[in-house]
Amino acid sequence: MTDEPLYAQFGFTDPEWGLLAGLPQSVLTAASAATPDSARKTRQETAAGLDRISDARASASPLVAAVARAVLAATGDPDRGEELPAIEPADPVGYVQDVITRAAEAAALLAAKATPADAETYKHWLVEIAESVVGAASTGGVLGLGGDQITENEREFRDELAKALAG
Secondary structure: OOOOOHHHHOOOOHHHHHHHHHHHHHHHHHHHHOOOOOHHHHHHHHHHHHHHHHHHHHOOOHHHHHHHHHHHHHHOOHHHOOOOOOOOOOOHHHHHHHHHHHHHHHHHHHHHHOOHHHHHHHHHHHHHHHHHHHOOOOEOOEOOEOOEOOOHHHHHHHHHHHHHHHO
């Protein structure tokens, strides 16, 4: 057993690990904030994103599994009934753009320091989180019927995220 921090075991500095470990929750929040919803729908979206993060603890990628464990240690584990409070950014558009920028930074960092398999798995995982969130609750309609499953803003966020991660 080593005493070095987890991030160092993967070859990252503390700020680099902070970027990688902070992005999954930020992607969840940005995907939810892309289209304003009711509190109930926001909770559904948050739960879907947290489930995707939680599932990644079993990832074949050691990096993704470690990041997922770090995220849940900081935010709460849905398997233990813990719920992440819904975060509603004061400036949703600015927040979404900030997440896209940080995703591009993470992609460059992963290209420089991670194994190709870990890098691809991590980037794919972030897009999966966004897809889970935007697909969790329809927007519009009446009494839960009709409406758009994925709005244009949500689709745009997911696509911009994927593009930023592709490099």
